[in-house]
Amino acid sequence: MESREKEFKVDKFKNFSEWYLKVLEKAEIIDDRYDIKGFYVHMPWAMFVLDKLYSIWEKGLEKKNHQKISLPILIPEDLFKKEKEHVKGFNPEIFWVTEAGDNKLERRLGLRPTSETAFHKMYSLWIRSYKDLPMRCYQSCSVFRYETKMTKPLIRLREFMWIEAHTAHPSKESALNQIKEDTEITKKVYEYLGIPFMFFKRPEWDKFSGADFSVAADSILPDGKRFQLPSTHYLSQEFAKAFDVTFEDENEEKKHVYLTSYGPPISRTFAAMISIFGDNKGLRLPFNLAPIQVVIVPIPKEGEKENILKYCNKIKEKLSNYRVKIDESEVTPGEKFNLWELKGVPIRIEVGSREMNNNELTVARRDKSDRTKLKLEEIEKIKEMGEELSENLKKEAKEWFAEKIDYAENLDELKKKIKNGFVKIPFCSRDKEGESCAERIKEIGEIAGTLYPEEEKPKGKRCPLCGKEAKVYVYACRSY
Amino acid sequence: MESREKEFKVDKFKNFSEWYLKVLEKAEIIDDRYDIKGFYVHMPWAMFVLDKLYSIWEKGLEKKNHQKISLPILIPEDLFKKEKEHVKGFNPEIFWVTEAGDNKLERRLGLRPTSETAFHKMYSLWIRSYKDLPMRCYQSCSVFRYETKMTKPLIRLREFMWIEAHTAHPSKESALNQIKEDTEITKKVYEYLGIPFMFFKRPEWDKFSGADFSVAADSILPDGKRFQLPSTHYLSQEFAKAFDVTFEDENEEKKHVYLTSYGPPISRTFAAMISIFGDNKGLRLPFNLAPIQVVIVPIPKEGEKENILKYCNKIKEKLSNYRVKIDESEVTPGEKFNLWELKGVPIRIEVGSREMNNNELTVARRDKSDRTKLKLEEIEKIKEMGEELSENLKKEAKEWFAEKIDYAENLDELKKKIKNGFVKIPFCSRDKEGESCAERIKEIGEIAGTLYPEEEKPKGKRCPLCGKEAKVYVYACRSY
Missing domain, CATH: 3.30.930.10 (Bira Bifunctional Protein; Domain 2)
Structure with missing residues (x-):
């Protein structure tokens, strides 16, 4: 495959x-x-x-x-x-x-x-x-x-x-x-x-x-x-x-x-x-959900292969609580990096002669571009790093989502802003009588509904479509 | 339900x-x-x-x-x-x-x-x-x-x-x-x-x-x-x-x-x-596969209910590695015993005032009719008892199965014995040319095949159906 x-x-x-x-x-x-x-x-x-x-x-x-x-x-x-x-x-x-x-x-x-x-x-x-x-x-x-x-x-x-x-x-x-x-x-x-x-x-x-x-x-x-x-x-x-x-x-x-x-x-x-x-390199998976949590990439110089592999296996043993793969395939380290980044593996460990000789690991987190050096005895830090990655994915997503919510009071604004995400608008009604107004914006988007559990009630606002008094705030959006 | x-x-x-x-x-x-x-x-x-x-x-x-x-x-x-x-x-x-x-x-x-x-x-x-x-x-x-x-x-x-x-x-x-x-x-x-x-x-x-x-x-x-x-x-x-x-x-x-x-x-x-x-009381499930591994049945006397339940919960806490249920339903202890036997729960613990006062448990294994007393501090023995039950189910099944395999060389014997289970018979052929002989016993049963991986080869035996030399031993049976 x-x-x-x-x-x-x-x-x-x-x-x-x-x-x-x-x-x-x-x-x-x-x-x-x-x-x-x-x-x-x-x-x-x-x-x-x-x-x-x-x-x-x-x-x-x-x-x-x-x-x-x-x-x-x-x-x-x-x-x-x-x-x-x-x-x-x-x-x-x-x-x-x-x-x-x-x-x-x-x-x-x-x-x-x-x-x-x-x-x-x-x-x-x-x-x-x-x-x-x-x-x-x-x-x-x-x-x-x-x-x-x-x-x-x-x-x-x-x-x-x-x-x-x-x-x-x-x-x-x-x-x-x-x-x-x-x-x-x-x-x-x-x-x-x-x-x-x-x-x-x-x-x-x-x-x-x-x-x-x-x-x-x-x-x-x-x-x-x-x-x-x-x-x-x-x-x-x-x-x-x-x-x-x-x-x-x-x-x-x-x-x-x-x-x-x-x-x-x-x-x-x-x-x-x-x-x-995900990002432009591919998938990014939270640490707890990744099929492989840590990939170890051996980077042996001429004649070192066997020893480097031994050292990789030693690392793998120490990570026996995690889902770890040593990538021994016959492609370049760069190709391996690309593949596992694409598949969203949270942590990559690179092992060359320097790492082997100093009992070290070079560690890259999927969501960051820099690398960290760890001593072999600090290997339990991998878990922390994985969890930090999960937290960072959450944080990035949350911040991004916050920017997807906007507000409009008239049709022109709505038309512009709806391309970005949710647009909160005053609206005549969430009940049957509001349907004709929803129909009128069908070309631009639809009405997701009112916030739940706390509805937001506008005061003195008008529905931008029928002009009647707005009973609710609803969120308009384009939709899958 | x-x-x-x-x-x-x-x-x-x-x-x-x-x-x-x-x-x-x-x-x-x-x-x-x-x-x-x-x-x-x-x-x-x-x-x-x-x-x-x-x-x-x-x-x-x-x-x-x-x-x-x-x-x-x-x-x-x-x-x-x-x-x-x-x-x-x-x-x-x-x-x-x-x-x-x-x-x-x-x-x-x-x-x-x-x-x-x-x-x-x-x-x-x-x-x-x-x-x-x-x-x-x-x-x-x-x-x-x-x-x-x-x-x-x-x-x-x-x-x-x-x-x-x-x-x-x-x-x-x-x-x-x-x-x-x-x-x-x-x-x-x-x-x-x-x-x-x-x-x-x-x-x-x-x-x-x-x-x-x-x-x-x-x-x-x-x-x-x-x-x-x-x-x-x-x-x-x-x-x-x-x-x-x-x-x-x-x-x-x-x-x-x-x-x-x-x-x-x-x-x-x-x-x-x-x-x-299973047996005539219902299901019997191996310890590792039972949805509830241990059921605790409180048997309180008048006015004891609360204390007995406390003690039951203490037992449950000590068994936190297992799937345990305290049956607090409003039926008699006898009805509870029947229900959980029927559903095949491996271990039942009975708790009355004697058990509570002596820090004891009375334990019944689903596959045995007698009960055992355990001290609360011996509670880890429950695991052993569960595993013994699983081993015993295996052993009983194995012995029963061994008696389901018989041998016959002629049609009359086959007819009699096939009601019990598998009957090994000499047979002309497992290949296409044997099909007509298999057809001839269709009313009694069918041919499961030859043992795998080691076939058993008869010497000097004849197929009881066509009378030709038997090339293989096959196992006849009635079938689902």
């Missing part, structure tokens, strides 16, 4: 789209040459990070009492169509299985685009009493959506990895509390990863199909476009009625449960890491 | 099928009430063990230089049909996606029944030189087969979890060596888990569709029927020719690679654990 050429020269900020695809190819993350639009091959370098992301998120969910289950990939059409708003939204996106072997099936079976309908069918069997509530189950799986727009690996694709967590509650209050808990999980995970984002309550016209309201964490990619990360939806009782999910309360009264769903996106989280942390 | 009743009374050996389904239901492993035949819901108790099994196997593969990737779930019909023997075998089993949204697709897309065709397409792009070989990639995924026979959770189902490892080699020798390495991985994993099995080289008429030959690890379920576990296939160069997977050798000569595939079954491995280790 290491047979494709490694050179890499595109500017991330000038041409993000080309940069992104190049990184995916050259750093061997995704192979996009599979035979179906929007379906990609994930390479070992990607799988390591994706598995880590799954595990980080699963731990976050399990700490909050979510239980892992696994539901069938296929959802029968009749089950899928039980909740009307949901069907309307997802019907255009579903892949249908209609034949098996030589048989035509009696009913169509959809590849899950999301699994509310499957979960709620089971919840109607599992939930009997208030004692069973809240019920919180999740699954880690791929879902499938028939995207007709341009597809892009890990960003907009037809088969993507995510987690879906579905919860059932005895009261509206308990369900709303779950939404908060979900946003706390999102916050913790993204703070750990260092991905900057903001929470928005989506406008009425952009909520999840079948939801009462949706809250989403949005980040921004280097081209200034909004990138939706996890979203969490308050489903109220509509699905519960459609699927007959009921419980007996303390007074033996039968009631419908209140439902929520939450979708941590694994593919998209990785896409955000690649895009936001 | 704990709302279904817990009683459990079926004899595993007298009525295995009923016992098995009851265990799956009562121990909350599988819910079989989803709406499509052969598609099941995996409950949290199952997911924990299945994830563990994936991780054990992935580690085994990675130690042997396999790299994890992930390929699309859909295989286009034209890609799938490139290798003729393969198509013939799998065509009747494929679910086809033919529509998406409101569109009819231009070509049918199959849900992967196995991914040779997808891997080999990518291998044709990735492999250029002998330096790229051997190439070893695997994916951990679900696969889909349109079973028309009776389905059974984890055993014969339409969506099941497995790993598929595909390798490419520069020579036949290197590929055959891979087959050996695969069987060594199988051996290590099953020795660790304690699942007894035998390796068979399948007869010509029962090999994988498209393979030169297949080797499979077969175990036996309590009803005496053979149960196929991982199999590994030498695919020779047929697929390489169909998919144009070539490399340049040291002399710059272009050659087709030699391919193998290997399929560790995750669902089936769990089914084997449940079936072979």
Whole structure:
């Protein structure tokens, strides 16, 4: 798999789209040459990070009492169509299985685009009493959506990895509390990863199909476009009625449960890491998530090879708690530097005769251009250096993100500033009556929503589109 | 999810099928009430063990230089049909996606029944030189087969979890060596888990569709029927020719690679654990694989509850390296014992006032009927007890399996003995010419194959079916 050429020269900020695809190819993350639009091959370098992301998120969910289950990939059409708003939204996106072997099936079976309908069918069997509530189950799986727009690996694709967590509650209050808990999980995970984002309550016209309201964490990619990360939806009782999910309360009264769903996106989280942390040399991975944390590059002079390798192995042994590779391949040290920089390895150790003879290491951090010398006995400093790199990636991302948020009060300003990122504007309404104003700026961008949980209320401002009094501040943006 | 009743009374050996389904239901492993035949819901108790099994196997593969990737779930019909023997075998089993949204697709897309065709397409792009070989990639995924026979959770189902490892080699020798390495991985994993099995080289008429030959690890379920576990296939160069997977050798000569595939079954491995280790009280899980390793049951007298719970928590803290649950639910201790026995928790600690006052624990091992007293300061013995339980499950399984292998030289004996398990018989041939003899015993059973790697050669024996000289000993059995 290491047979494709490694050179890499595109500017991330000038041409993000080309940069992104190049990184995916050259750093061997995704192979996009599979035979179906929007379906990609994930390479070992990607799988390591994706598995880590799954595990980080699963731990976050399990700490909050979510239980892992696994539901069938296929959802029968009749089950899928039980909740009307949901069907309307997802019907255009579903892949249908209609034949098996030589048989035509009696009913169509959809590849899950999301699994509310499957979960709620089971919840109607599992939930009997208030004692069973809240019920919180999740699954880690791929879902499938028939995207007709341009597809892009890990960003907009037809088969993507995510987690879906579905919860059932005895009261509206308990369900709303779950939404908060979900946003706390999102916050913790993204703070750990260092991905900057903001929470928005989506406008009425952009909520999840079948939801009462949706809250989403949005980040921004280097081209200034909004990138939706996890979203969490308050489903109220509509699905519960459609699927007959009921419980007996303390007074033996039968009631419908209140439902929520939450979708941590694994593919998209990785896409955000690649895009936001990367630079013009390629990927930059946080220390804890890198498949290889430390690469050791031997630089032997004539006749020294064996001794230098011995010394490299000695170093590797001392780093046995980390994921370390000695690059013994038959290319020049410069080519090795390029490759591992491209792949985002956090720490590089260079070992030549000087290092060997002085019991030293020369260490380079992926996010800095200078090198450090360490004594062999100081080798535990590698950990510190790795962690400093992670902190630095976070800090850079945070600072960059802060500059992506601007403010406008009229259309001209908005038009100019929206190319950069989010633009806060006074707006007539987040409810249905605001939709026509949102429609009017469709050519420039869309409305991400109002800040969540604290809405910002303008005073004496007017909506720059209809001129009516502005009830809310919303954030406009271009979008993926 | 704990709302279904817990009683459990079926004899595993007298009525295995009923016992098995009851265990799956009562121990909350599988819910079989989803709406499509052969598609099941995996409950949290199952997911924990299945994830563990994936991780054990992935580690085994990675130690042997396999790299994890992930390929699309859909295989286009034209890609799938490139290798003729393969198509013939799998065509009747494929679910086809033919529509998406409101569109009819231009070509049918199959849900992967196995991914040779997808891997080999990518291998044709990735492999250029002998330096790229051997190439070893695997994916951990679900696969889909349109079973028309009776389905059974984890055993014969339409969506099941497995790993598929595909390798490419520069020579036949290197590929055959891979087959050996695969069987060594199988051996290590099953020795660790304690699942007894035998390796068979399948007869010509029962090999994988498209393979030169297949080797499979077969175990036996309590009803005496053979149960196929991982199999590994030498695919020779047929697929390489169909998919144009070539490399340049040291002399710059272009050659087709030699391919193998290997399929560790995750669902089936769990089914084997449940079936072979279980007893008439329910599941029995090895210490390292149990979702809960130790359950603490407080047995307070009137007014003691709070103090007993404190003491339970003290015990739990001392066991912080293990997965421990204090069962505080509002049912009788006897009901708690039953539930956790049913779910196969290896160690139960009972805590009443006597234990609390003497700083003691009363400990019961799931595989034994007596109880042991431990002093609180001896609590690390719990680990030993857990490991002894795992060893004991292995030992019992091994002894039981040894009795499942018998010998016969004539049809009457075979008929009698085959109900018990494997019956070794002299047989005319494992090659094509033996198929008619295999056909003749179809009503009683089938031929698992010859022992692998060492074949047993009979001397002066005759095939009990055709009367010709027996070239091999084969093992006959009834089968899942």
